Amino acid sequence: MRSRIIGTGSYAPHKVLTNADLEKIVDTTDQWIVERTGIRERHMASAEEATSDMALAAARRALEMAKVDPAELDLIVLGTITGDLPWPATAALLQGMLGNKRAFAFDVSAACSGSLYALSIADRYVSTGIAKKALVVGAETLTRIVDWQDRNTCILFGDGAGALVLEPSDDAQRGVQSIHLHTDGSQWHILHQPGPGSRNPLTAELLEKRRQYLFMNGREVFKFAVRALEDASREALAANRLSPGDVTHVIAHQANKRILDATLERLGIPASRCWMNLDRYGNTSAASIPMTLDEANRAGRFEPGDTILLMAIGAGMAWGAGVIRW
Ligand SMILES: CC(C)(COP(=O)(O)OP(=O)(O)OC[C@H]1O[C@@H](n2cnc3c(N)ncnc32)[C@H](O)[C@@H]1OP(=O)(O)O)[C@@H](O)C(=O)NCCC(=O)NCCS
Numbered sequence: 346m347r348s349r350i351i352g353t354g355s356y357a358p359h360k361v362l363t364n365a366d367l368e369k370i371v372d373t374t375d376q377w378i379v380e381r382t383g384i385r386e387r388h389m390a391s392a393e394e395a396t397s398d399m400a401l402a403a404a405r406r407a408l409e410m411a412k413v414d415p416a417e418l419d420l421i422v423l424g425t426i427t428g429d430l431p432w433p434a435t436a437a438l439l440q441g442m443l444g445n446k447r448a449f450a451f452d453v454s455a456a457c458s459g460s461l462y463a464l465s466i467a468d469r470y471v472s473t474g475i476a477k478k479a480l481v482v483g484a485e486t487l488t489r490i491v492d493w494q495d496r497n498t499c500i501l502f503g504d505g506a507g508a509l510v511l512e513p514s515d516d517a518q519r520g521v522q523s524i525h526l527h528t529d530g531s532q533w534h535i536l537h538q539p540g541p542g543s544r545n546p547l548t549a550e551l552l553e554k555r556r557q558y559l560f561m562n563g564r565e566v567f568k569f570a571v572r573a574l575e576d577a578s579r580e581a582l583a584a585n586r587l588s589p590g591d592v593t594h595v596i597a598h599q600a601n602k603r604i605l606d607a608t609l610e611r612l613g614i615p616a617s618r619c620w621m622n623l624d625r626y627g628n629t630s631a632a633s634i635p636m637t638l639d640e641a642n643r644a645g646r647f648e649p650g651d652t653i654l655l656m657a658i659g660a661g662m663a664w665g666a667g668v669i670r671w
Pocket residue numbers: 372373374377378381382457496497498500561562563564566567600601604628658659660
């Protein structure tokens with residue numbers, strides 16, 4: 346059995362922060378941001394809006410498309426590093442908001458690869474028949490953990506949520522074909538949030554040193570990302586006896602246009618096959634893949650039988666790639 350995506354949904358908060366707005370906050374320019382990243386604007390959650398609120402909006406849209414009653418779900422997996430509360434899981438909060446009592450629900454912490462990890466886990470439960478209706482969500486409020494005094498990072502990230510509904514299918518030619526995940530924990534330090542946590546508890550010193558905010562060594566992440574995304578994509582294609590020329594669409598974590606351009610060039614896949622929305626949303630971490638998939642789906646891009654290559658990379662370092670037959 347395979348798992349098949351039968352519904353997609355996404356949500357972005359109403360407030361838009363343009364590069365011109367950022368010019369007023371940090372020492373930067375629209376030109377620098379566009380040339381180095383491809384980002385023009387990003388959405389920002391309102392003070393009242395938390396990660397689960399955005400997850401709920403995206404989930405409702407995906408469930409509506411799938412014509413699945415929320416009460417029917419028997420699994421909810423949510424990728425996030427910006428949950429509502431340290432615990433319990435935001436997936437549990439979402440289950441409550443959906444009025445569902447059946448599903449077991451948990452979060453996955455794999456940063457920008459969170460929804461690819463979540464999809465891989467849900468795929469195992471659905472394709473083995475353990476779950477009949479699964480909800481995969483990526484939802485993030487990154488604007489709450491970036492340092493608005495750090496121009497190296499605050500320009501990159503945005504908020505949003507995306508969701509996918511999965512069900513089992515007997516047609517082996519359709520659905521998730523395989524997902525290949527990797528981690529290199531020796532490189533955790535190049536992209537992380539130092540605290541608060543058991544290593545660096547919440548103290549006045551932590552706040553004074555601004556260690557509650559995301560830290561990134563951009564150059565190291567860039568180099569790592571291009572190599573890892575190419576390797577994982579080749580692995581996923583080879584596992585399905587496909588070559589880059591067989592790929593109809595690429596749905597990639599939207600981190601940086603230059604990272605994706607370099608990766609696609611190395612793979613020999615035309616950039617036109619990769620749906621881009623980073624110019625409008627920035628890097629939305631775990632939300633990125635399901636938001637992008639939903640946008641391309643609702644634009645009518647996918648035909649039955651199309652081969653979609655998924656790829657994502659994020660802190661951990663955690664990355665992976667997968668193949669879906671639509
Ligand atoms: C962050 C990133 C865009 C920076 O681009 P870069 O070409 O590597 O730039 P550098 O870090 O070498 O910085 C070059 C200069 O620009 C400056 N700079 C950094 N941010 C700036 C900004 N927003 N505006 C203007 N100048 C900026 C730096 O301070 C540096 O100045 P210096 O040479 O005087 O020290 C790039 O490294 C990147 O995209 N990395 C990957 C990030 C990512 O995708 N992370 C998430 C992965 S999931």
